[in-house]
Amino acid sequence: MLLVLLATTATAQDFPIIPQPAHVQPQPGNFTITPTTRLVVTDAEDRKAAVFLNNYLQECYGIKLAMASQATKDFVRLSSRSTTSETEGYKLQVATQGVTITGNSPVGTFYGMQTLLQLLPVQQQTSLTIPAVLIEDAPRFPYRGMHLDVARHIFPVPFLKKYLDYLALHKMNYFHWHLTDDQGWRIEIKKYPNLTSVGAYRAGTIRGRYPGTGNDNTRYGGYYTQAEVKEIVAYAADRHITVIPEIEMPGHSSAALAAYPWLGCPGTGPYKVQETWGIFPDIYCAGSDSTFTFLQDVLTEVLALFPSKYIHIGGDEAPKANWRKCPRCQKRIKEEGLKNESELQSYFIHRIEKFLNSKGRTIIGWDEILEGGLTPNAVVMSWRGERGGIAAARQQHPVIMTPSSHLYFDHTQRKREDSVTMGGYTPLEKVYNYNPVPKVLSAEEAKYILGAQGNVWTEYIQHPEKVEYMIFPRMSALSEVLWAAPANKNFDDFEKRLLTQLQRYRFWDAGYSTAHFDLTADVAPAPGKNGLRVTFGAKAPGSTITYSLAGEKATQPYTAPLLVQESQQVTAYHHQHNKLKDSITLDLKLNKATGKPITIKGYISEFYAADGPFTLVNGLVNKTGNRTREALGFKSVDPQVTIDLGTAQEINTVTVHTLFDSDSWAYPPRLVEVHGSADGKSYKMIGSTTPAGPFTGKKVPVNVRIPAAKARYVKVVIKQQPRIAEGKPGAGETPWLFVDEVQVE
Numbered sequence: 001m002l003l004v005l006l007a008t009t010a011t012a013q014d015f016p017i018i019p020q021p022a023h024v025q026p027q028p029g030n031f032t033i034t035p036t037t038r039l040v041v042t043d044a045e046d047r048k049a050a051v052f053l054n055n056y057l058q059e060c061y062g063i064k065l066a067m068a069s070q071a072t073k074d075f076v077r078l079s080s081r082s083t084t085s086e087t088e089g090y091k092l093q094v095a096t097q098g099v100t101i102t103g104n105s106p107v108g109t110f111y112g113m114q115t116l117l118q119l120l121p122v123q124q125q126t127s128l129t130i131p132a133v134l135i136e137d138a139p140r141f142p143y144r145g146m147h148l149d150v151a152r153h154i155f156p157v158p159f160l161k162k163y164l165d166y167l168a169l170h171k172m173n174y175f176h177w178h179l180t181d182d183q184g185w186r187i188e189i190k191k192y193p194n195l196t197s198v199g200a201y202r203a204g205t206i207r208g209r210y211p212g213t214g215n216d217n218t219r220y221g222g223y224y225t226q227a228e229v230k231e232i233v234a235y236a237a238d239r240h241i242t243v244i245p246e247i248e249m250p251g252h253s254s255a256a257l258a259a260y261p262w263l264g265c266p267g268t269g270p271y272k273v274q275e276t277w278g279i280f281p282d283i284y285c286a287g288s289d290s291t292f293t294f295l296q297d298v299l300t301e302v303l304a305l306f307p308s309k310y311i312h313i314g315g316d317e318a319p320k321a322n323w324r325k326c327p328r329c330q331k332r333i334k335e336e337g338l339k340n341e342s343e344l345q346s347y348f349i350h351r352i353e354k355f356l357n358s359k360g361r362t363i364i365g366w367d368e369i370l371e372g373g374l375t376p377n378a379v380v381m382s383w384r385g386e387r388g389g390i391a392a393a394r395q396q397h398p399v400i401m402t403p404s405s406h407l408y409f410d411h412t413q414r415k416r417e418d419s420v421t422m423g424g425y426t427p428l429e430k431v432y433n434y435n436p437v438p439k440v441l442s443a444e445e446a447k448y449i450l451g452a453q454g455n456v457w458t459e460y461i462q463h464p465e466k467v468e469y470m471i472f473p474r475m476s477a478l479s480e481v482l483w484a485a486p487a488n489k490n491f492d493d494f495e496k497r498l499l500t501q502l503q504r505y506r507f508w509d510a511g512y513s514t515a516h517f518d519l520t521a522d523v524a525p526a527p528g529k530n531g532l533r534v535t536f537g538a539k540a541p542g543s544t545i546t547y548s549l550a551g552e553k554a555t556q557p558y559t560a561p562l563l564v565q566e567s568q569q570v571t572a573y574h575h576q577h578n579k580l581k582d583s584i585t586l587d588l589k590l591n592k593a594t595g596k597p598i599t600i601k602g603y604i605s606e607f608y609a610a611d612g613p614f615t616l617v618n619g620l621v622n623k624t625g626n627r628t629r630e631a632l633g634f635k636s637v638d639p640q641v642t643i644d645l646g647t648a649q650e651i652n653t654v655t656v657h658t659l660f661d662s663d664s665w666a667y668p669p670r671l672v673e674v675h676g677s678a679d680g681k682s683y684k685m686i687g688s689t690t691p692a693g694p695f696t697g698k699k700v701p702v703n704v705r706i707p708a709a710k711a712r713y714v715k716v717v718i719k720q721q722p723r724i725a726e727g728k729p730g731a732g733e734t735p736w737l738f739v740d741e742v743q744v745e
Contacts, residue, residue: 016500019483027132089138143451145174151181170479182254194259251318265326287328316366346372385606472512519574531565608633676711
């Protein structure tokens with residue numbers, strides 16, 4: 001095993017393949033593919049791989065190989081050990097006389113062919129020399145997926161095919177197609193034509209980041225005909241990709257309710273196809289049998305189009321205020337012996353699942369389907385961190401991991417956002433280092449993790465070019481997460497192979513981000529917890545860094561981390577090959593708590609984890625009010641933040657910086673208490689305040705004035721609002737609390 005690992009590591013730069021194969025053994029010599037090389041196919045099922053290979057050679061190099069049934073030299077041979085097995089492993093051997101790819105099945109042969117493509121030059125030429133090598137390979141996970149939301153913004157069929165090609169080139173085998181949502185219904189349902197004539201179009205779209213700077217008042221929309229859906233499904237099948245349709249329910253249903261208002265609860269509405277982003281109260285009426293008749297009719301047409309074993313039915317972000325007021329829903333709760341509206345949602349999902357199970361299909365739902373009791377045969381897609389996936393695996397349910405903290409590719413790839421995104425910061429290395437199997441699971445429980453998926457939500461992605469920019473190179477990192485065994489993964493090695501992968505993107509004429517090679521800034525506690533240590537870095541070849549402090553015009557060479565012990569503005573400049581490439585300015589606001597040891601009692605959402613507890617004492621105060629940047633998120637918990645100032649000090653004010661966004665269910669706290677202690681054991685309350693509304697703007701600093709007090713340890717107890725008030729988005733639900741910084745003066 002050690003020799004195998006050494007062989008793989010030693011040859012990674014010579015064989016820059018992504019995802020990293022299980023075993024790579026160099027051989028003497030090389031082989032050259034030319035227009036005279038013959039493409040040998042021995043099994044009819046391998047023709048999919050042969051066609052893909054020939055199309056790639058023709059489009060990229062202008063070469064098309066003649067097909068043959070046999071050859072003894074100058075050949076590329078594709079064959080499978082089994083024509084029925086779904087085993088995805090393969091063996092690829094490049095020798096001086098030709099290339100032989102033998103899959104354990106046609107799927108494995110197809111993936112072996114994809115590896116061959118990565119051995120080819122990344123410049124257009126008609127003589128393609130590749131080094132001799134023996135590669136044996138198989139994937140780690142059976143589910144390797146990518147998602148695309150076409151409800152917020154729709155993309156043309158030719159681009160969807162290109163997107164599927166990208167999946168194939170990365171050995172991914174599932175495409176999750178998000179077809180319906182509040183902002184548009186994108187699939188033709190012949191029995192209900194209003195779904196597309198009405199539900200597929202919105203009257204306008206907000207400008208800029210939510211809540212936006214107005215509306216463009218331009219009608220927007222479109223949908224895929226059933227003929228186009230069949231075309232996409234067939235195109236995917238030729239690439240051994242399964243297309244999973246998502247029909248959202250019971251929430252995210254504004255477009256459907258706008259088309260057929262009787263699907264909603266009595267007395268709700270009027271409905272419209274939404275023109276902005278967020279969570280809306282619109283929800284299918286769970287107390288009406290006609291709702292289930294409608295959904296079964298829709299799903300019947302969907303099933304005829306998609307042979308996938310899995311059908312995604314959403315289940316996320318379903319506000320239940322309308323259900324609480326609906327006499328039909330309340331009657332359903334009473335008749336079915338349900339405890340509350342959460343169990344009514346479980347009833348809803350279970351009823352849909354029973355229908356789909358009767359048709360031989362399995363449902364996938366977002367992790368909210370765990371609420372109120374998990375349905376018998378469901379697959380859970382865990383997006384709100386990993387807790388939902390862990391809970392489902394422990395209940396012996398299959399799980400697909402897609403935590404927003406690591407696998408939401410609509411998040412920015414650089415801390416300094418270069419275009420409007422949903423928010424959040426998910427750099428390449430964070431994606432690469434993700435492990436879909438949580439450490440807390442036992443070996444038996446881990447078997448229920450099917451794999452993972454990268455999600456692309458398109459509120460702020462309007463064009464194919466930006467889709468490419470957002471997925472690359474993170475999709476390449478994810479492909480290795482899902483394919484390679486943990487022992488075969490190494491980020492430094494991946495970085496070296498990535499340089500060739502960037503050339504491939506250009507060769508494919510695909511957009512991509514170079515954020516990973518930008519100037520970076522890292523803020524950490526200084527040695528001795530006295531101030532901050534600021535570290536700058538740049539990984540692009542030929543990089544140098546200089547810096548200056550506020551008020552200084554001249555720059556100094558950056559050679560080591562900077563020690564900052566008072567409020568200061570620091571600007572770093574990144575030069576590549578002696579030309580200014582980019583810069584970063586950090587406006588550091590230091591106080592008695594900055595850089596000091598901090599602990600937090602209370603679960604931090606994995607969705608909004610930022611840099612962990614240090615986020616609250618890092619000297620960086622959120623300027624934008626965006627809920628996912630420089631802020632920790634809490635839900636259903638009153639966090640207790642304890643800071644060790646190091647010595648007993650006078651305390652006059654404690655400021656807790658919080659965020660407010662009612663449309664996203666984010667509210668300032670109802671109460672903030674400050675407790676002081678000399679020994680960290682015995683605490684006494686030294687101040688408290690109740691934030692007074694109405695709140696304006698996204699930032700709400702909560703100032704607690706402290707009468708004369710002295711303490712070494714400061715404990716800040718932040719108590720959340722219990723429920724969202726009636727008449728507000730998410731009424732009756734538990735709100736979010738976002739905390740950006742805690743300052744002690």
